[in-house]
Amino acid sequence: MALGKPSGSLDITIENKIATLIFGHPSSNSFPRALLDQLTTEFNNLSADPTVLVIVIQSEGSGAFCAGASFDELLAVSNESEGTEFFSGFAHLINAMRLCSKLIVGRVHGKAVGGGVGIASACDYTLATKNASIKLSELAIGIGPFVIEPAVSKKIGKTAMAEMTLSAQEWKTAEWAKSKGLYANTFETITELDNAIADFSTKLASYNPEALLEMKKILWEETQHWDTLLLERAAISGKLVLSDFTKKALSQFKK
Template sequence: MALENPTGSLTTTIDNTIATVEFSHPASNSFPRKLLDALTEKLNELSVNAGISVIILRSEGTAAFCAGASFDELLAVSNQEEGTQFFSGFANLINAMRKCSKIIVGRIHGKAVGGGVGIAAACDYAFATIDSSIKLSELAIGIGPFVIEPAVSRKIGKTAMTEMTLAATEWKNTDWAQDKGLYAKVLENQVELDIDIAHFTTKLASYNPEALVQMKKIIWEGTEDWDALLLKRAAISGELVLSDFTKNALGQFKKQ
């Protein structure tokens, strides 16, 4: 089953009790709001599907895993309500990932920036390749990783999150990301990546489904306030995106 439109695509395939959800966008797998909403809806749908035990979350292609928010939509924001609404898309997605009753395994095949790092952090277990460097570049465009911060800090710690955020133009390599806990395993290439993911998810799907559901609840204990927290953070970003600094910075990034 697939959603296809000019703002990206979302495809879901099911093999036994393993669902693979793949998102795609021509601009380095970035997320316009419509694609964020589609992925959120799909995860909510799979969460209540008794025939699914495990979800593999991946993106299309061989280049970037995810470039974060759509620059075109950020530039189009004209008031705080629109800005808050856009960033609430990431808030809703991360909340859907944490509340999903299924274990979500991330397939991070390339670089992740901003919201892409947040998505990787919100996966319950993430595999990556040696090409999967990460960067939180939000401060460089006048905003900050406010919505995704709880997910990133929960996975790699507040100190590492701060280091990434303040060094907004610096890439962190996969060794760093694995050492901090973002990636559970790093493979040499995508062929090895897919072999390991297939083995891991097949084994995982063979376990007692109810045990997996209960384990998922335990993994995310202590995040019950995120429904309100992430929307509050979205409002911060929604206001900052209207600043002249951010509008100018986004314009310069688009010219690069």
């Protein structure tokens, strides 16, 4: 089943108890709000689907995994309410992944920036290629990774998150990400990555469903406050995106 275009695309397949979500956007697989909402809806639907035990999330193509928030939509924000509404899309998606009753496996084939790092962090287990460098560039455009920070910090620790955030212009290698715990393993080629994803997901889907559900609960213990925390963070970003600094920086980045 395929959903959407021109605001992005989302393809969903279910086979052998494994659901695969493939999102895409012409601008380096970036996220407009509509695509964030579609993904959130599908995670909620799959969470309640008894035929699914494992979810794989990946993106289209062989370039970037995800460039984060849509610059076009960020530039179009004209007031705090609109800004908060846009960033709350990331809040809702991360919370949907957190609350999903199924284990989520991330397939990161290329570079991830900002919200893309957040999505990789919100997966329960993530595999990547050695080309899958990561960057939190938000400070460079006048905002910050406020909504995704809890997920990133939970995965790699506050110190590593701060290192990424404060060095906003610096790419961190896939091996760095693996050493910090974001990636469980890295592979030389996309083919090797796909083979590993298929093998791991198949094994995971063969386990006791009740045990998988209890494991999911344990992985996300002490995150109940994220329901409100992430929306509070969205309001911070929604305010900052209106600053002259951010508007100028976004225009320069877009060029």
